[in-house]
Amino acid sequence: MTQSAGSGGQTLLEVRGLSASVGGLEILKGVDLTVKAGEVHAIMGPNGSGKSTFANVLAGKPDYEITGGQALFEGADLLAMEPEIRSRLGVFLAFQYPLELPGVRAWQFLKAAVDAQRKQAGEEELSARAFDRMLKEKIELVDIDPDLVKRAVNEGFSGGEKKRNEILQMAVLQPKLAILDETDSGLDIDALRIVSDGVNKLRNESNAVVLVTHYQRILNYIAPDQVHVLMDGRIVRSGGPELAHELEERGYDWIKEAVDAGV
Amino acid sequence: MTAPRVISRTGATSEELDTDYKWGFTIDIDSDLAPKGLSEDVVRLISAKKGEPEWMLEWRLKAYRYWVKLNQAEPKWANIHHPEIDFQDIYYYAAPKSKDDAPKSLDEVDPEILEAFEKLGIPLAERERLAGVAVDAVLDSVSVATTYQESLEKAGVIFCSMSEAIKNHPDLVKKYLGSVVPYADNFYASLNSAVFSDGSFAYIPKGVRCPMELMTYFRINQADSGQFERTLIIAEEGAYVSYLEGCTAPARKTHQLHAAVVELVALDDAEIKYSTLQNWFPGDKDGNGGVYNFVTKRGKAQGKNSKISWTQVETGSAITWKYPSVILQGDNSVGEFYSVALVNNYQQADTGTKMIHIGKNTKSTIVAKGISAGHGNATYRGLVKIMPSADGARNFTQCDSLLVGDQCGAHTVPYIEVRNPTAQMEHEASTSKVSDEQVFYCQQRGISMEDAHYMIINGFCRGIFQELPFEFAMEASQLLKVSLEGAVG
Numbered sequence: 001m002t003q004s005a006g007s008g009g010q011t012l013l014e015v016r017g018l019s020a021s022v023g024g025l026e027i028l029k030g031v032d033l034t035v036k037a038g039e040v041h042a043i044m045g046p047n048g049s050g051k052s053t054f055a056n057v058l059a060g061k062p063d064y065e066i067t068g069g070q071a072l073f074e075g076a077d078l079l080a081m082e083p084e085i086r087s088r089l090g091v092f093l094a095f096q097y098p099l100e101l102p103g104v105r106a107w108q109f110l111k112a113a114v115d116a117q118r119k120q121a122g123e124e125e126l127s128a129r130a131f132d133r134m135l136k137e138k139i140e141l142v143d144i145d146p147d148l149v150k151r152a153v154n155e156g157f158s159g160g161e162k163k164r165n166e167i168l169q170m171a172v173l174q175p176k177l178a179i180l181d182e183t184d185s186g187l188d189i190d191a192l193r194i195v196s197d198g199v200n201k202l203r204n205e206s207n208a209v210v211l212v213t214h215y216q217r218i219l220n221y222i223a224p225d226q227v228h229v230l231m232d233g234r235i236v237r238s239g240g241p242e243l244a245h246e247l248e249e250r251g252y253d254w255i256k257e258a259v260d261a262g263v
Numbered sequence: 264m265t266a267p268r269v270i271s272r273t274g275a276t277s278e279e280l281d282t283d284y285k286w287g288f289t290i291d292i293d294s295d296l297a298p299k300g301l302s303e304d305v306v307r308l309i310s311a312k313k314g315e316p317e318w319m320l321e322w323r324l325k326a327y328r329y330w331v332k333l334n335q336a337e338p339k340w341a342n343i344h345h346p347e348i349d350f351q352d353i354y355y356y357a358a359p360k361s362k363d364d365a366p367k368s369l370d371e372v373d374p375e376i377l378e379a380f381e382k383l384g385i386p387l388a389e390r391e392r393l394a395g396v397a398v399d400a401v402l403d404s405v406s407v408a409t410t411y412q413e414s415l416e417k418a419g420v421i422f423c424s425m426s427e428a429i430k431n432h433p434d435l436v437k438k439y440l441g442s443v444v445p446y447a448d449n450f451y452a453s454l455n456s457a458v459f460s461d462g463s464f465a466y467i468p469k470g471v472r473c474p475m476e477l478m479t480y481f482r483i484n485q486a487d488s489g490q491f492e493r494t495l496i497i498a499e500e501g502a503y504v505s506y507l508e509g510c511t512a513p514a515r516k517t518h519q520l521h522a523a524v525v526e527l528v529a530l531d532d533a534e535i536k537y538s539t540l541q542n543w544f545p546g547d548k549d550g551n552g553g554v555y556n557f558v559t560k561r562g563k564a565q566g567k568n569s570k571i572s573w574t575q576v577e578t579g580s581a582i583t584w585k586y587p588s589v590i591l592q593g594d595n596s597v598g599e600f601y602s603v604a605l606v607n608n609y610q611q612a613d614t615g616t617k618m619i620h621i622g623k624n625t626k627s628t629i630v631a632k633g634i635s636a637g638h639g640n641a642t643y644r645g646l647v648k649i650m651p652s653a654d655g656a657r658n659f660t661q662c663d664s665l666l667v668g669d670q671c672g673a674h675t676v677p678y679i680e681v682r683n684p685t686a687q688m689e690h691e692a693s694t695s696k697v698s699d700e701q702v703f704y705c706q707q708r709g710i711s712m713e714d715a716h717y718m719i720i721n722g723f724c725r726g727i728f729q730e731l732p733f734e735f736a737m738e739a740s741q742l743l744k745v746s747l748e749g750a751v752g
Contacts, residue, residue, distance in 0.1 A: 059707050062699065083706040092707075099704040103722030109708070112718065116709035152722065169708060 009037030012177050012208050013058075013078075017069030019233075020057045027053040029233035030069060035177065035208045042211045042219055042244060045230035046252045051212045052096060054230065055181040059093035060086050073177065087113075088120035090207075092175030094166040096182040101153035106165065109153045110135065110172050117173060138171040142198035160191035167198040174202070179210045184218035196221030216248035229255055296488070297356035303327060306457050309356050313426050313460070316433065326446035326456030337450050341613040342642040342674055343582050345518075345555065353520055354488040355458045399424060399463045399479045401492060411475065418474050420504075421466040425493050428464035435466055439497055443526040443563045443590070451522040451557040451584075455491045459524065462492035467502035467533075476732060478507040481523075489520040496526070498533035500566065505536040507735060510543050510579070518581060519544075522557045531566030531593065536574070538731050539587075542742055543579035548637075548749060550609030553581025560587035561617075564596035564625075572599040573616065574730040576739040578746040581610060586644065588617035591625035591653070598627040601730045605743060606639025606671070607750050615645035615676075620653035620686070629660040632724055634743075635671035636750035642674040649686040657687045664694040665723050667716065667750050716751040717744050 013035040020028040027050045035041055045051050057064050058071060060083030071078040078086060101109065114134075115125040126134070139146050144164045154162050163183055170178055180199070184192055199209060199222055211222060219227075219241065227244045229237040231252070236259045237243065247255075297308050306327045310320040335350060399409040399422065415422050421432060428436050446456035463479040481492060498504055510521075521543060527535050537560075546553025556579075562571035573587040589598030600616035618627035633641040647658045664673035675692055697719050705715030721728075721740055728736045 061703055083703060084709050084711050087707050087709040095704065095707075099698075099701045101701060101704070101719060101722055103725035104718050105722075109705075109710075109718070112710050112714065113708040116711070116714075120709070152725075173708070 009039070009205060009208075010074075011036050012074060013210075014072040015058075015069070016071075018054075018057070018066070018071055019068035020053060020064045020066050022053070022064050026067065027064075027233055028057065031230070031233070031235055033228065033235065035210060037176075037208055038203075038205045039225045040203070040209045040211065040222060042213060042224040042227045043230050043235075044213055044216075044227060044244065044247060047214065049230045050233045051214075051230050052181055055093060055179045055210070055212050058086075058179060059083060059091060084116065085120070087173070087175075088117045090176035092170050092173055092178045094163075094170060094178065094180040094183050096185065098154050098157075098162040098166055100155045100157075102155050104153050106149040106151060106153045107135070110149065110169065113169070113173060135172065138168060141201055142167050142171050143194055144168055159186040160188065163187055163191065163195055164198070167195050167202075171198065171202055174207075176207050177210065178202070178207065179212065181212045182214065183211070184213055184215060192218060193221060216244045219244045231256060231259065295356070295358045296354050299354055300351035301327075301353070301355055301454075301458065305355055309458055309460060312356065312358070313429070315426075315429055318433075318437065319429055322441070322446070323457050326453050327458075329447050330450070330453035330457055333450055333453065341584050341644070342640070342676075343584060343611045343613050345582055345611075348518075348520065348555070350454075355491070356460055357488040358460075399477075401461055401463070401479060401481045414474065419468040419471055420473050421464065422477050423464055425459070425462040425464050425495065428495070432464070432466070435497065436464070436495070439495055439526065439528055440493075441526075443528060443561050444524050444559050449559060452524050452559040455493060455522050455524045455559070458489075459491045459493035462494045462523070463496075464494070465496045465504060465506065467496075467498045467504045469499040470501045471499075472502070473504040476505045476507055478509070481508070481510040489522065491521075492523045494523070494525040495528075496535055496537070497528045498530065498535050498569075500530045501532045502530075503534045503536075505732065506538070507732065508537070508539045508541075510539075510541055516552045518546075518552060519554045520557070521554050521580075523559070525558070525560040525587075527562030527571055529562065529564050529566060529569035529571050529596075532568045533566060534570040534572075535562060536572045537562070537587070538735055539573075539575040539577075540735060540739055540742060541575065541577045541579050541583070542746075544581075545579050545610050545746070546581040546608065548608045550581070550638075553610070554579065556580035556583045556585065558583075558585040560585065561590065562588070562598070563590045563592060564598055564622075565590075565592050566596070567593040567622070568595045569593050570597040570599075572597075572601075572730070574599075574601040574727065575603070575614075576724075576727070576731070576742065577602070577604040577612060577614060578742045580612075583610075583612040583614050585614045586616055588619070589627065590619045590621065591627060591656075592621045593625075594622040595624045595626075596622055597625070600627075600629045600631070600645075601727045602631045603634070603724045603727045603739070603743075604632070604641050604643075605634040605636070605746050606641045607636040607746055608638060610637075610639045612640070613642040613644055615643045617646040618648070618658060620647075620649045620656040620658070622653060624655040624657075625653055626657045627659075629658070629662075630726060631660075631662045632727055633662070633664045633673050633675075634667065634720055634723065635664065635673045636667035636747055638670045640672040640674075642676060644676045644678075646678040646680065647688065648680045649683050649688075651682045653683050654685050656683065656685070658689065660688075660690045662690075662692040663723070665720065666694065666696045667720070667747070713751050717747065720747065 015031055015033040018028055018031040043051055066079055111131050227239055228235045297305050306323050409423055444452050446453055465477055467473050529535050543554035543556055564571045571589045577583050591598050598618050604612045604614050606612050631643045633643055635641045643662045649656045662675045702715045728739055
């Protein structure tokens, strides 16, 4: 396994033997992953390999049943926490399909999210003014249309706007661990660049990013420290950025064959 | 014929229910009560108690006799279910005792009553009054106080209790009472016309923009009593008024009947905006107690370019049966109906509107939002009728239902009757659920499951809340939250 310059920070996420099923069907069959502060991990794999399930299970989506293993976030049992607690403690999921909340102003939604996070940390709610100031900075940082926050959350947003809005939310909440679930899907090249720039600006020594993606494309913009291949519910290969390029050239079949052959 | 005697008793005797309804307290005051049940004598007694002129009594009696002929044939078409109401087991008149005449000033109002209204968030005392809102406070059958009367008088606006209006402005009352909702209109309107005890009266003279919001706060206190108020608002040529209505009742085990009538008249270029926060006691979580709210509200946009707008937020009552309507008689007149109806636990609501287009180029807008939670059942029922005379009439209707949980019901029954080929009609309807995905999305941003529900439901109602005056909108949002307690999580 390639060690990267970014590693060596504190361990944020430690997943051991994580298994999960939905409707009795086992999707994750023992996933191991360690993410340290300052790192970017890419989780790649063919469709149906369990990538999105992995992201959703970490975030606490209720549809899944955990059948084995554990996930520690900063040493605490992540899987025992309600989804909102995971969020407030610093786990952020950028949704593959962000939901529309008709009539709920994006501004109000973000304010409620920030206040919930502050309350958890024993801090006071932000004044509307302080929040406005902060929001304005974040809007500039991630380079999105300021009018988006005046509209209802994702209502009538284009696919690209929805994805950018996720990055704005990430900028506002400043998570320690950001999991981006297929954030690149459906984005044209300009939107992909803007979204990637946003993520890069938000990276620092004390946070980490897990990129779940089918394609290598986004990795041209957000450079990963480690690349993992998830297949049939398990991580079957881990490597440096070169692994992503290899996948881009050769597809996933060769890995499957290699795994099946026990190589 | 022996005239019934007025008997008295203390207010707080009936057992109260233990609920979360925070307006559910009783006021411990003595009440004057007419004996239970309805008869011609009781009608005469009510009229006599109020010192009414002969013409008023005659009108009541006509209504009563008509009602008797209906032989307790309550309308059965609504999608509501309740045990038969025993109309002889109700007090038709209840008034705070010891005030034979309405108090002349606030100093004469029973402190107990002032305190009660203060507890409801409606301070009546001069220095604490709601800024910019004139309030008529109605307790059981009578108006106990009206604030800001002097400032309104300066503008030429009359805002007083219906009893005072009958005494002091008989010509206006005679001219308009029953002109929009005749006593023979329907079962409950007939009943109201016979026994109505008080309510609010507002008159905005020609060209006057009412300098403040007018508000009536209705409170039922007496056990087993019905409340039958009658409200009449008249806006003369070019006048404007915004009127607010709020209601609460104690949490009692037995059902209480509320059958009000509201009539609005807008002459040429006049505008009336009527907003309601209906928060009568809804009953407990098992469906015990609660108010039966059978109300007839109608406005006549009589003059050209006149406008009548109803906005209602209906969160209370065990049963709501109510269709605030507009008769668009004047050319170019406008009718609007914006509604949020929420049912939780075992509440039932059958509510909507009627827009009757008569004048040319008349325009109506209907936006109805129904929220069903628990075992609640909500029905939107509406009629849009375009008469042959209504060239160029237009209607837009939007009915949205939101379901919370899987034990509730939502129904939409829109009637459309078009008798003029130039009419333009638009109708949109949707039914949706608060989806688990939406809730999870909120939770993933740190918002609790309960708050996520409130946020999504509030968003669903946003278009309606925007139609309310600011303070009312805040209160409406709070009411939704309180009314939904126990429905989520």
